[in-house]
Amino acid sequence: MTDTPRPILFRGGTVIDAVGTRAADVLVEGDRIAAVGTGLDHPGAEVVDVTGCVVAPGFVDLHTHLREPGREEAETIETGSRAAARGGFTAVVAMPNTDPAADAVHVVQFVRAQGERAGLCEVLPSGCITVGRRGEQLAPFAELASAGVHLFTDDGNGVQDPQLMRRALEYASTLGIVLAQHCEVARLTEGAVMHEGSCCSRLGLPGWPALAEELMVHRDIELCRLTGAPVHLLHLSTARSVQLVRAAKTDGLAVTAEVTPHHLALIDELLAGFDPVFKVNPPLRTRADIEALHEGVRDGTINAIATDHAPHAPETKELPLDQAPPGMLGLETAFGVARSVLDIDLARLIGLMSWQPAAIAGVADRHGGPVAPGRPAHLAVIDPDVTWQVDPFDLASKSRNTPYTGRTLRGRVRHTVFRGRLVVRDGVAQQ
Amino acid sequence: MRHLRSLDDLGPGGVVRLLGLTDHMVDIGRRAMPKVPALRGRTVAMCFFEDSTRTRLSFDTAAKRLSADTMTFSVSNSSLNKGESLRDTIETLESMGVDAFVVRHRSSGVPWQIARWTSAAVVNAGDGWHQHPTQALLDAYTLWTSLGRAPLEDGRPLAGVRVAIVGDIKHSRVARSDVDAFTQLGAEVVLVAPPTLLPPSLEAWPVTATDRLDDVLDTVDVLYLLRMQRERLGESLLPGLREYTSRFALTPERAARLRPEVRVMHPGPMNRGVEIGVDPARLAHSLILDQVTNGVAVRMAVLFDLLAQGGDTSTTVSALGDRHD
Numbered sequence: 001m002t003d004t005p006r007p008i009l010f011r012g013g014t015v016i017d018a019v020g021t022r023a024a025d026v027l028v029e030g031d032r033i034a035a036v037g038t039g040l041d042h043p044g045a046e047v048v049d050v051t052g053c054v055v056a057p058g059f060v061d062l063h064t065h066l067r068e069p070g071r072e073e074a075e076t077i078e079t080g081s082r083a084a085a086r087g088g089f090t091a092v093v094a095m096p097n098t099d100p101a102a103d104a105v106h107v108v109q110f111v112r113a114q115g116e117r118a119g120l121c122e123v124l125p126s127g128c129i130t131v132g133r134r135g136e137q138l139a140p141f142a143e144l145a146s147a148g149v150h151l152f153t154d155d156g157n158g159v160q161d162p163q164l165m166r167r168a169l170e171y172a173s174t175l176g177i178v179l180a181q182h183c184e185v186a187r188l189t190e191g192a193v194m195h196e197g198s199c200c201s202r203l204g205l206p207g208w209p210a211l212a213e214e215l216m217v218h219r220d221i222e223l224c225r226l227t228g229a230p231v232h233l234l235h236l237s238t239a240r241s242v243q244l245v246r247a248a249k250t251d252g253l254a255v256t257a258e259v260t261p262h263h264l265a266l267i268d269e270l271l272a273g274f275d276p277v278f279k280v281n282p283p284l285r286t287r288a289d290i291e292a293l294h295e296g297v298r299d300g301t302i303n304a305i306a307t308d309h310a311p312h313a314p315e316t317k318e319l320p321l322d323q324a325p326p327g328m329l330g331l332e333t334a335f336g337v338a339r340s341v342l343d344i345d346l347a348r349l350i351g352l353m354s355w356q357p358a359a360i361a362g363v364a365d366r367h368g369g370p371v372a373p374g375r376p377a378h379l380a381v382i383d384p385d386v387t388w389q390v391d392p393f394d395l396a397s398k399s400r401n402t403p404y405t406g407r408t409l410r411g412r413v414r415h416t417v418f419r420g421r422l423v424v425r426d427g428v429a430q431q
Numbered sequence: 432m433r434h435l436r437s438l439d440d441l442g443p444g445g446v447v448r449l450l451g452l453t454d455h456m457v458d459i460g461r462r463a464m465p466k467v468p469a470l471r472g473r474t475v476a477m478c479f480f481e482d483s484t485r486t487r488l489s490f491d492t493a494a495k496r497l498s499a500d501t502m503t504f505s506v507s508n509s510s511l512n513k514g515e516s517l518r519d520t521i522e523t524l525e526s527m528g529v530d531a532f533v534v535r536h537r538s539s540g541v542p543w544q545i546a547r548w549t550s551a552a553v554v555n556a557g558d559g560w561h562q563h564p565t566q567a568l569l570d571a572y573t574l575w576t577s578l579g580r581a582p583l584e585d586g587r588p589l590a591g592v593r594v595a596i597v598g599d600i601k602h603s604r605v606a607r608s609d610v611d612a613f614t615q616l617g618a619e620v621v622l623v624a625p626p627t628l629l630p631p632s633l634e635a636w637p638v639t640a641t642d643r644l645d646d647v648l649d650t651v652d653v654l655y656l657l658r659m660q661r662e663r664l665g666e667s668l669l670p671g672l673r674e675y676t677s678r679f680a681l682t683p684e685r686a687a688r689l690r691p692e693v694r695v696m697h698p699g700p701m702n703r704g705v706e707i708g709v710d711p712a713r714l715a716h717s718l719i720l721d722q723v724t725n726g727v728a729v730r731m732a733v734l735f736d737l738l739a740q741g742g743d744t745s746t747t748v749s750a751l752g753d754r755h756d
Contacts (some may be wrong), residue, residue, distance in 0.1 A: 205539050205559075
């Protein structure tokens with residue numbers, strides 16, 4: 001970070017950003033993009049041949065569980081940052097469900113400092129909506145905002161109390177921050193293991209009804225209408241949720257929404273083998289839900305693809321299904337999974353992973369912006385059509401709970417540039 | 432068959448095959464010395480992570496009648512209480528030399544997880560709300576023999592039989608396995624329960640459902656009563672036991688209405704006064720004790736099928752000795 005990196009010249013690639021798509025070389029010098037154009041040359045620069053590849057703004061993940069502080073056996077900010085960098089992410093929003101929870105300035109300062117120490121991507125701490133994520137008392141939004149927090153959520157828990165959520169949005173409305181909701185009415189999902197439907201009925205597993213998500217999506221859309229404060233809806237998983245958000249956007253409300261690669265790619269029936277690696281919250285849903293999420297991505301109802309990267313130590317994923325914690329790895333497979341299953345063009349996919357989430361995270365000044373001279377050099381170099389097989393033992397994450405073991409994916413990040421440095425080179429995270 | 436986690440592991444025609452094999456085991460049970468050397472040198476580990484005295488004793492007796500060695504693992508005196516994981520427990524037992532794990536667990540799916548960690552056979556003795564295949568086999572065997580042992584050759588020896596399964600279907604592994612067994616054998620199944628005690632979806636279940644026991648009472652050949660667990664009352668699934676009893680129990684009034692040839696079954700243990708308000712011994716055709724008796728023979732058949740040398744039951748049955756000593 002303090003050393004001055006050697007200039008890098010990416011030669012022969014295609015640049016894709018919010019401005020458009022064009023063949024161009026990209027010269028990175030210091031921590032900035034120095035030049036973009038054809039036939040570039042620069043004495044002393046390391047030339048990286050990126051023929052056939054796409055040079056894009058680095059990805060921004062709105063939803064990463066880095067587990068530190070508190071669950072360092074599953075992930076640390078360093079290992080999670082390395083996984084993020086390998087996935088092409090140059091900024092990740094660290095979820096606040098740590099131990100202690102990120103409801104105080106010293107916790108978010110710690111998370112940010114650990115991110116800087118790792119130096120592989122920008123770790124953006126989120127803050128809790130309520131103290132200890134207990135749903136009782138508002139966290140100090142303004143204090144946390146002055147410490148740089150932009151996104152607030154009790155992720156893992158939805159804020160159950162409608163009065164508290166109303167007050168949270170009213171209080172937040174003048175602070176320029178965004179409240180993000182994990183939509184789950186807890187009383188409807190007690191003990192739930194998987195999607196409520198024909199599959200759980202056959203498998204004798206307690207069901208997580210789609211309604212439990214949709215009721216809270218509906219409530220928060222109406223609270224957004226009432227208060228005018230922006231609401232971001234995390235990891236939407238059901239067809240009706242997409243419809244509700246679509247209608248809210250038609251009404252011009254300040255609602256944004258994300259989906260995860262796994263909800264776009266994986267179906268509830270995968271739980272028929274009782275492997276906890278497929279247990280996630282919200283749960284994998286039906287084919288009809290998956291199709292509706294795809295339609296939401298195609299028509300712009302969905303603003304961002306976010307990973308909900310949720311590392312868990314191996315022994316916890318060997319517990320009985322009803323005791324195993326929910327969650328799956330996502331950072332290193334996100335682009336490949338999304339590219340493999342989504343029927344949209346590459347530029348739109350990159351937008352869903354880069355400039356669109358950057359705007360929601362409040363980092364559009366430095367992430368996701370056009371690949372243009374003078375801009376901060378945060379880049380993902382993508383091989384868009386290469387196929388590769390997921391090997392859980394070839395992941396940078398400290399955990400192994402990927403649901404894609406053995407799957408062949410299309411599209412992979414080859415190099416990642418963060419602050420002008422090649423933090424990932426040919427798929428390998430640098431130290 | 433490699434495991435018996437659900438009846439699916441038996442493959443097509445497997446239930447009928449096990450009925451035939453159970454006949455041999457019943458014969459053995461009637462001998463003066465009801466024991467054969469078929470599984471000598473094999474070890475069966477009883478892993479009861481949830482308490483169940485009857486099922487464990489039934490499996491234990493079955494294994495011993497086939498001369499298998501047994502070991503018993505129960506949670507109350509186990510290392511699971513010292514923080515050992517399920518996987519470590521299974522791997523530890525397996526290194527002592529185990530050929531089959533008989534597994535009972537309160538969580539659905541545990542036998543499938545265990546089967547991924549061991550090369551031994553896994554027999555499901557009940558997992559959560561999911562499956563209880565040996566109960567279904569003993570229920571099918573009991574019903575088949577009681578109804579006159581229709582020929583097995585066409586694979587549908589219960590064709591034309593109408594069975595009502597009454598009670599808490601949603602949380603019942605017995606119901607899930609019985610539906611599979613009875614319908615595979617050609618029976619027609621009607622589930623009788625309030626909507627709160629049915630699974631959220633019956634899509635792809637080969638059954639009908641009603642909440643009116645009195646509407647089906649005169650049309651069924653078999654009344655299969657499930658145990659009503661009192662802890663369900665705290666979950667707003669029912670107004671109360673009195674209302675449950677009035678709508679779904681075999682009360683003396685309903686018992687008086689039953690045609691004498693109607694078979695009454697229950698997986699035990701019974702809640703007298705809840706799902707059954709009469710003394711089953713006074714019913715014309717209670718099969719409840721036959722179910723228990725046949726449990727041992729069915730479990731012998733299952734262990735034999737899994738563990739006997741060669742695996743081809745038709746040629747190894749001779750190892751059981753003559754049918755009539």
